[in-house]
Amino acid sequence: MKALKSLALAAAVGSASLGAHAANVLVVLSDANHLDLRDGKVYATGFYLNELLEPTKALLDAGHQVTFATPSGVAPTLDRSSVDAQFFGGDAKRLAEFEALLAKLKLTSPGESPVISLARVEQIGFKHFDAVYVPGGHAPMQDLLRDPALGRLLRAFHAEGKTTALVCHGPIALLSALDQPQRLIDALERGEKVAAPRDWIYSGYRMTVISNQEEEQAKGLLGGGQMKFYPQTALERAGGSYLSNATPWTPNVVTDRELITGQNPASAAAVGKAILQRLH
Numbered sequence: 001m002k003a004l005k006s007l008a009l010a011a012a013v014g015s016a017s018l019g020a021h022a023a024n025v026l027v028v029l030s031d032a033n034h035l036d037l038r039d040g041k042v043y044a045t046g047f048y049l050n051e052l053l054e055p056t057k058a059l060l061d062a063g064h065q066v067t068f069a070t071p072s073g074v075a076p077t078l079d080r081s082s083v084d085a086q087f088f089g090g091d092a093k094r095l096a097e098f099e100a101l102l103a104k105l106k107l108t109s110p111g112e113s114p115v116i117s118l119a120r121v122e123q124i125g126f127k128h129f130d131a132v133y134v135p136g137g138h139a140p141m142q143d144l145l146r147d148p149a150l151g152r153l154l155r156a157f158h159a160e161g162k163t164t165a166l167v168c169h170g171p172i173a174l175l176s177a178l179d180q181p182q183r184l185i186d187a188l189e190r191g192e193k194v195a196a197p198r199d200w201i202y203s204g205y206r207m208t209v210i211s212n213q214e215e216e217q218a219k220g221l222l223g224g225g226q227m228k229f230y231p232q233t234a235l236e237r238a239g240g241s242y243l244s245n246a247t248p249w250t251p252n253v254v255t256d257r258e259l260i261t262g263q264n265p266a267s268a269a270a271v272g273k274a275i276l277q278r279l280h
Helices: 002-013 049-061 091-105 116-125 148-160 170-177 181-190 212-222 230-236 265-279
Strands: 023-027 034-036 043-044 063-072 133-134 163-167 255-256 259-262
Touching: 002 255, 023 148, 023 163, 049 063, 049 091, 049 163, 049 255, 049 265, 063 116, 133 148, 133 170, 133 265, 148 163, 148 170, 163 170, 163 265, 170 181, 170 230, 181 230, 212 230, 259 265
Parallel strands: 023 063, 023 133, 133 163, 163 259
Antiparallel strands: 034 043, 255 259
């Protein structure tokens, strides 16, 4: 019922009617409302408003269906620091528009959220979905990078060449496709340099994620805390071919085969366009 509810809600929000070419897009968010930092410190986080909704709105406006999921099916958490006009070109009206869309979708409402679990997604069947999108915010670094159900989904999408898109911290979720992601995660947290795993389906893919340089520039958000490792380092150690922008915080989208990755919040809208291009 929740899956049907989410599909119906997405269709109702979209401004275009569903047509013969309408696709089913799965948007996967983190369950987490925080990120564990070094020395026992904790950073309150979740998903970034523009990273979730700029691509989602583009999909809905094009008449596609969208289903939202988290690992355990709980309502995701909005990172309040992302509710800022700076992420919408400094336009307060655009910020208000996307806040209104989030309220209409009821994604963050514990009692009304249409979000389903990844177990339910698996029951519905991966073949039902034509694309998957993972937005950022720091939260994916807490759970999605090691989630076994997401790993199974990514491997299934990879096998069929289905569009797989992620932005900012979202691409860290690609580690879940490893056979044993925790081995690499543990090594990263200890600061150890290890050989790239042989079983990663994205080995050699060109990709991007929020850069180490951008993380350093934004670390003031952590209130004096320090991340256990940066996602750029993680994807490079896993075997990805990392591509960065020339100027920090400017848009950068990298497409390689079925994989679309965006570097930072400014890349979200372009990631949405890249998804639409592959679906049409």
